[in-house]
Amino acid sequence: MGEHIIKLPDVGEGVAEAELVEWHVKVGDLVREDSVLAAVMTDKATVEIPSPVDGEILWLGAEIGDTVAIGSPIVRLKVAGEGNVKPDAAGETAKAEAPAKPAETKLAETKPEARPEPKPKPAEPAAKAAPAPAAAAKSNSGAPRPEGERPLASPAIRLRAKEAGIDLRQVSGTGPAGRISHEDIEAFLARGPQVAKASGLARNDSVEDIKVIGLRRKIAEKMSLAKSRIPHITYVEEIDVTALEELRAALNKEKRKGVERPKLTLLPFLMRAMVKAIADQPNINALFDDEAGIIHQHGGVHIGIAAQTPSGLVVPVVKHAEARDLWDCAIELNRLAEAAKSGTASRDELSGSTITITSLGAMGGVATTPVINHPEVAIVGVNKMMVRPVWDGTQFIPRKMMNLSSSFDHRVVDGWDAAVFIQRIKALLETPALIFVD
Structure with missing residues (x-):
């Protein structure tokens, strides 16, 4: 068995480099002669790079979005026969491509009897482990009131809600007749995104990074x-x-x-x-x-x-x-x-x-x-x-x-x-x- 290195061919007159925009293979894949390995782009023209031989992919020389110079190695294949790489050159290439191993750290020996046995944690009271049914029922659900129903709250509570941008119809009161208290407002604010779940709306704080390529x-x-x-x-x-x-x-x-x-x-x-x-x-x-x-x-x-x-x-x-x-x-x-x-x-x-x-x-x-x-x-x-x-x-x-x-x-x-x-x-x-x- 031997190795065959494929270099980026000349994809156009006067072009010195091209951008890799797509891989059609991955390490470990078996490819046939003329199978498309990758696609590169230059001046808005996309060019496919075929394999000149049968073989197994050992190494890919660039990532999507990288700019590759004409003549640079982009794929290394294991092939039947000698290939186009001398054995010593192949070894040097593999050695250069292998990631460096971190230095080993010698750990101090610790005798088993010297290790203190972990003490079991005291069991928490059952009452603390789960809220009482009455308390759970009393918590703010955030469910909106029926349209037209006016929430019960003092002027001070209404001012606090206005300043915080809270719709009081979304707050369930724990006071008499469902009256809203300061504690209800604070609990509502503490729940944050959970408020929207009752109405089918939810905050989305995700950020997706998209690399600009091709x-x-x-x-x-x-x-x-x-x-x-x-x-x-x-x-x-x-x-x-x-x-x-x-x-x-x-x-x-x-x-x-x-x-x-x-x-x-x-x-x-x-x-x-x-x-x-x-x-x-x-x-x-x-x-x-x-x-x-x-x-x-x-x-x-x-x-x-x-x-x-x-x-x-x-x-x-x-x-x-x-x-x-x-x-x-x-x-x-x-x-x-x-x-x-x-x-x-x-x-x-x-x-x-x-x-x-x-x-x-x-x-x-x-x-x-x-x-x-x-x-x-x-x-x-x-x-x-x-x-x-x-x-x-x-x-x-x-x-x-x-x-x-x-x-x-x-x-x-x-x-x-x-x-x-x-x-x-x-x-x-x-x-x-x-x-x-x-």
Whole structure:
């Protein structure tokens, strides 16, 4: 028998380390070749680490949440044959990994006859061991009085209860006719959490410590970086999407023989509107290297779509939206959304955006303050669509209205330019035929 050490492989070009987010095995497990041992994450892409050999797990080299350098040992296996570790090296590895034993303490010998025999404790009186039935019945039960019944108590007792925040209806009095005394108040306070048990309520003082790892840690780092470095300006505008929704419904009903088209949502229209607006203001489609003081203005429009998945927020990217028509945008959106939800999106599909759309769908709220996806300089937020009464000059008519809440990097984009950009998108969405005009 021999030992085989598995090191963290290179999981991506230029990546020097990765975070361990999941173990699929434990010490003592038997694994087959190609069995998944662990999962690591870098730049929001999760990579599974398979076993190259059959064997038994002897040692795991990291804990979930640890950052591991590429090439570091992560698993040690017992395998048939020689393995990839020399016997002396294996012994040194095991010795280094073995926990140090505490120094032994020499105990002084004590002769058995020198030990004093423990004296039996005197038995407690039976009356003290258990309260008398009468006394138990007299104790405060904390059961609420029937609604409308006024508790009997003196003004001093009522003042004491008010100062202590006590509802006297919850206190059982031990005085004549159930009158509440100072002793009853003190007993009620001493019981503390037991009071709530009678009404089905109870205090919960538990604290659960949850380690921030994996995608959640990546999100936290990204948001902290964006908010600490980028001075945000948020611009909210109301858009009448009635005509757009009518066009969208008509296009979804249209059937073409031999042509299968995806169902259109609002997002492909917004993407095409953004492409047209960026053509007029290319400075919006940029990445700002604030350390070098350089703005990288891109010709290609690579739109990130913030998507909520079971693991957390990810941003798959529709590359070259300027070269895609409405239906091609929809096809790519559907493909990326499915890959993101299933966790199969590649690193390339989750990177490279130059501007981002964020949408909470039906839960989008009236207005939001989106956080820019650093190092981009703009993000467009889609809010909830609602039917609202709109004055047309003579009367109020129902219209489908929606807000766009968009944030910009104020170091790169002035407030006026931000407003011009959103107003251009507004004009295109409110007159959707313009989206199709080159």
